[in-house]
Amino acid sequence: MSIELNFIIIAVLLLTLLISTFRILREYQRGVVFQLGRFWKVKGPGLILVIPGLQQMVRVDLRTVVLDVPTQDVISRDNVSVKVNAVIYFRVLDPQKAIIQVEDFLAATSQLSQTTLRAVLGKHELDEILAERERLNTDIQQVLDAQTDAWGIKVANVEIKHVDLDESMIRAIAKQAEAERERRAKVIHAEGELQASEKLMQAAEMLSRQPGAMQLRYMQTLSNIAGDKASTIVFPLPIELLQGLIEPKR
Template sequence: MPSQAIIAIVVVVLLLALLIASLKVVREYERLVVFRLGRLRGPLGPGLVFMLPFLDRSVRVDQRVVTLTIPPQEVITRDNVTARVNAVVMFKVADPVRSVMAVENHAVATSQFAQTTLRSVVGRADLDTLLAHRADLNEDLYRSIAQQAVPWGVDVAVVEIKDVEIPEMMQRAMARQAEAERERRAKVISAHGELEASEELRDAAKTLSEAPASLQLRYLQTLLELGADQNSTVVFPLPMDIIGPLMGALEHLAPGTSAPTEPKAGRTSTETRGLAVVDDSAEGRSR
């Protein structure tokens, strides 16, 4: 009897061990693709899954989003510029059965195809498109990779070009180009400013010519501004219509008049056609 009890205990222990080995816990984000004697049973889970020991084989598939970094690729653009480009691909398994049955390793297959597609898409674009219109290239990459990954049961979510490295010589050339472009825009803006200022001055001249008194007021305002700086010499223009008759009268009177008298001490004046210079310095006042 003791031997029969021992045998019963051993049998019970073996059955419990087989039962425990037959039970598997599958998490919510996982699926088990089970094969019984080589034939597909289908995806099982989540929760507690029962499998026959020594008869069932399972492959655990993770359905969470996977971030795959594509290594830097040496690419020659359409305008013959060598660049190093890397990208990132985000995907997840949408069909666990096809991800196991259609491809040996869906992650490696997606990575290799993404590298090939990246070189192909970037090689069809020029450098300016690669730097300034990266969203269009991302869209082309996404369509190509997502279409190829569908038979593998993989759903591609995002494909983005992460970094672009260009030769240092090309970087210096682009910096010089950007600097020249900024100088060109500065000159254009300055020219537009000069044009607008000349138009405003023309309108102001027309307005002043309609009212001669306003021109005299402008002269007085200018003299007031110059006098506020304690200047000893004041130079201001005179219109020809004011001094023209005076110069004509002096020419008529020149043969019959005597030499001009000396100017008063302390003030020296010189008159030219359209220009008057008045020296009111401290040295002139001392004389």
């Protein structure tokens, strides 16, 4: 009886051991297999065999990871304090490096993204941070991608989400924008006066070529004024019209 019981126990253990050797990896998963502590190969996807006691397997997800970078206090190049947060999209390209070269690639990428965000934005002024987000996103992505390449990680995209400013800085920016609009209005008005003076000078030159043209212009202006309902009309009379009356008759 004891022999049969031992046989059953051994059979159950062998069956359990045989079942545990089979592993199923999904399409987006890979298994990094170590044999006696040394790297052996990367397996998957599908059905794979892992010998218990001799081999160990670590699962790696190859899908794109969306990493939310916590809000960071950044001092811009013009000494303005801002709070910035971002989101990073990356994925594992080399499972072997992601497991062997770094202890926890998710935590390492998160910490690296925070320091890189502060370092890159600290090299730019506030106006550049607010107006040139696309270029800054590209700069941060390139720096992260170069540093995480040794970990087998590809940083696909970086997006700066929010840039928060103090109330005093918001008021200062509003005053600056108002002053800029006033400056533009004055410049446009001055350009209009310059163009008008140039046109008036051209008109005066053309009218001065024909003395009769000036008189016709005066008559036309007097006709326009006469159409108004004003009781009093003040109109300058050119001295040229009175020359015929002033000169003595011969």
